[in-house]
Amino acid sequence: MTETTEAKLSPQVKNALIALIVGGIAAILDSTMVTLAIHTLAVRLHSTAGTIQWVTTGFLLAMAVAIPITGWAERRWGGKRVWMAALVLFVLASVLCAVAWNGASLIGFRALQGFGAGLIFPLMQTLAVRAAGGQVGSRLMAAVSLPIALGPILGPVIGGVILNGLGWRWLFLVNVPVIAAGLLLAWRFLPADHPGSPAGRGRPDWIGLALLAPALTGILLGLSQLSEDGGIGHARVLAPLLAGVVLLAAFVVWASRPGEREPIVDVRLLRVRSLGSASAVLFTAGAAMYAGMFLLPLYYQQLRGDSVLDAGLLLIPQGVGALASRFVIGRLVDRFGARTLTIAGFLLAAVATVPFALAGPGTNLWWLGAVLLVRGLGTGAVLIPPMSVAYQDIRPAGIPHATMNTRIAQQVGASFGTAVVAVALQSLLDNDATGAFQGAFWWAVGIAVAAIVPAVALPARRPANRSPAAAPVHDDETAGSRVDAQEEAAH
Template identity: 85%
Template sequence: MNTSLNETMVETPEATLSPQTRAALLALLVGGIAAILDSTMVTLAIRTLAVKLHSTAGTIQWVTTGFLLAMAVAIPVTGWAERRWGGKRVWMAALMLFVLASVLCAVAWNDAALIGFRALQGFGAGLIFPLMQTLAVRAAGGRVGSRLMAAVSLPIALGPILGPVIGGVVLNWLSWRWLFLINVPLIAAGLLLARRFLPDDRPASPDGRARLDWIGLALLAPALAGILLGLSRLSEDGGIGHAGVLAPLSAGAVLLAAFIAWAARPDGRQTIVDIRLLRLRSLGSASTVLFTAGAAMYAGMFLLPLYYQQLRGGSVLDAGLLLIPQGVGALASRFAVGGLVDRFGARAATIAGFLLAAVATVPFALAGPHTDPWWLGAVLLVRGLGIGAVLIPPMSVAYQDTRPADVPHATMNTRIAQQVGASFGTAIVAVALQSLLGRGATAAFHGAFWWAIGITVAAVVPALALPAAKPANH
């Protein structure tokens, strides 16, 4: 690509990033890692929270469901907020909201209080996740490359893997309240780094401030919440025919269709999320792949801790420690995948990542309660290499044909796709596991893992649409 930066984004090797850009990336990663780890740590604590707060499993499940729904509502707001107040100020406000909610969660006196504070925390996380990606691209001056995306996606990839490990350690030796208090020093460091290293990008004048698309927000936010709520309940008795599943899914689908019609109108006015950008091959194909990547990643992340706890009889801490090899593999892939994308292109690197992850999941579809843990650890290392690699290639090409002014909208499109994909993948394997329990726990886990493998293999199909050419160096 020889287009100027004012017209479209540019891909570039990481080596050209300035020290100021790298400092900004550090600030974003330190601030963002707390939100990502927290969203995965708490999942392990559902049983503990139900006991400690004298609640029921159905009620306490809203600790995670409320977080996800609030996060979905917040994601569409980030683009407007970034244009109105500037990315740095919104980022710091989101971090402060998240840490305030974390402290409130830690002092929650009953299940209702914890659910409410977790929803507040989820709203902060919903601002943090897309902003982290948008501000990283802005800090790099629009020069997008696979190595930049490897850095940005590091917390997103490692959070679901390291979260259970840290959560298991906390729940084994400390009070559940420390699941939220350990966020405080991380966020404090993130705020200090953000204040020091993120560039001030507030609007120059009130005339440049964007107006909020209230109609689009009123359609899209409840649409995402309804879809995610329906998917989260899909494994309950009655399945998709249950009113608690069918009603929110149907309402979400109708509202989403209405939002698409609103956002695609030909008058050219900007909506809360500009879905017209999905017509660009780079962004459209990348968003589709990120949907399937989210499904493949979270399907496995849902099953693996359950396998170690329910089928092998391990504790929360055991499950967390046994998943460490997967985290090591995901971390190692960060150092290699950028070079692979530069050499072979995003399409080949993505397909290879999905296939590697699928092959490395097969042993779990054959494993029983007494399968050699060292063998499974080696398999998890390989699976981590594959799963850790599938996010970077599509993210590295997502901005290829995007103008700098459209970066927030491109980011929201990719983030929404990944979030819905994660819920979809989790729901599919949860339904499979629940429906097969009548055949015995071992058979149920075998079937559920085969579904996870199928999702991962199916993800290869949309990956074929990614641009095949190697990134151009500028």
């Protein structure tokens, strides 16, 4: 891909990106806003914090079930139709959440909402690549990943404003006008697509789905409870975690077998260097980003005593840094390559987390704000380079599978990073709150440093003459033969 091609996005691609961002931003913000309201929901719905915590957990688990079927759904009905159907499902579930009458009903409606979000997140990426005709570059990925990066930062601010001024039901009702605008823009600007070949529109890989969906559910459930129930040795943690790992291994064996039926997620594509290394980096990027996103609001609220709204406002510099990185990362990737930029991003995030590992309840807020700005620059830079090279050796028929591989890696990585720092914080809180937060932030620093290891395997630069993702592929070409061709291109 030439620098000129990378430097410009056509008006049609820009309009499609706007439609995707507007449609997807509600799902991304919702997943972070509701986390702030756990205590409020427990009080208003006369429930316990432990029960209401399933409002978040159920959302994440339903997302894990939905992600693997997005590729088959796109092939079966077409990406634009599935995108709009997912938005409708999400907004209907949002309205149901707003009228929930007790904890159990809210948990059920949130699970439905999570299923819609599980379709939306990977489709954002897939449809952006489709709209660009397979011409995948850092500028395209910077645009489509912007809501994903800013959601955890802006969500607490918006959520705090809504909780303080309007009440918890508006956390869900605010989605209605946003999704309505997203549907209108999608109908107008997303390019019309068509279902895939008859072979791709057949029945989904039910055995693969029966293995992968509960595997992801078990892993995420186990990680979400790691800081409670006695840690890793407790049956409520160990049982789902082990079951999830075993089922995931069984799925990999099943999906790697030769045969005519297309797997629900083609893990064979991970043998392609660009996608395999990018998926590994996105796992560690998810861990590094969400470890900080978990700790920072708690630091301001629990250790410093700030309100929910104040904590959200104090996190704005990090969002500004992440936004600023989007304006320059494309040019920097062109000049220095994905590997160098990713390593630099992780180093910057690690260095900017160290002051929080040394901070106490009285540390100067202006200093911490400046540090957060730098941390935002670092975390904002670690998603785009691996995403921009992930598709470089993947042909059009493999784009949905590549997206699901990267999305699953990022989702599990986020849960892993959150679980690690939550365990560290919980284990130290009994002794000294300041020391507990400092120790947990040191773990967050360690995660960011460890993330450099898989980043070394990223391709240094994209091919300068073409985008392999745009190479033609025949409908009757099997997934196995695609991988062989892609491996040759990667080497």
